[in-house]
Amino acid sequence: MENITFDMSTMHMFGGAYFDYLALRKRFFVDTLGWDIPHNDKVEMDQYDNPTAHYSLVLRDGQVVGGARAMATTATWGQHTYMLRDAFAGKLVDIPAEVMPSDVANAQMWECTRLVISDDVDTQIDRSECLSLIVGGLIDVAARNGATRLMSLSPISLMRALRQLGFDAERIGEPYLNEGDGRRYAVLSMSATGAQPRQHTPAATHMPQGRQPVHAAPNA
Numbered sequence: 001m002e003n004i005t006f007d008m009s010t011m012h013m014f015g016g017a018y019f020d021y022l023a024l025r026k027r028f029f030v031d032t033l034g035w036d037i038p039h040n041d042k043v044e045m046d047q048y049d050n051p052t053a054h055y056s057l058v059l060r061d062g063q064v065v066g067g068a069r070a071m072a073t074t075a076t077w078g079q080h081t082y083m084l085r086d087a088f089a090g091k092l093v094d095i096p097a098e099v100m101p102s103d104v105a106n107a108q109m110w111e112c113t114r115l116v117i118s119d120d121v122d123t124q125i126d127r128s129e130c131l132s133l134i135v136g137g138l139i140d141v142a143a144r145n146g147a148t149r150l151m152s153l154s155p156i157s158l159m160r161a162l163r164q165l166g167f168d169a170e171r172i173g174e175p176y177l178n179e180g181d182g183r184r185y186a187v188l189s190m191s192a193t194g195a196q197p198r199q200h201t202p203a204a205t206h207m208p209q210g211r212q213p214v215h216a217a218p219n220a
Contacts, residue, residue: 020064056137
């Protein structure tokens, strides 16, 4: 497995990887969890997939098997900022405003969203490697842009998985139950320092090899 990172200005270097990541998201968040979020029959894509977003994906044998999205908490695009700040402002009906302990908008904090791992990654060792590569890429991107911390609205179980991989994840908000998918979520935070940025070159270009159905496991 290998990690690639990009934004909209560099996604062309990796062929169809971005599209396949959006397809993987649709399979998990829409088809599996039943979230009511923008999608068509192939991909899920929302208002935060915009030029302020950065992506960290994992490829295995040229196929996208995991990924996540990140952006600065100072980001704005039209009427939107970033997901948790919009929730705090009451703009997102599916996320309670009280999940955020306070308003956050500073260059040192970045938000991570839409973390997903394909259930084609079906062993614990491989899933741990995939998660580590995704998060490592997020840290690299954020650190290169001056951030020192990451935060995300995630299943509470993710905190334990991150700690087992050596990341200093902690909960900074009160948990809540999503009645739609039955999972408990909370805002997690961790350090984005100490990682050495990796150089991602076109040698890692993703080459689509036909449409293979991919699904994410429930604990991604």
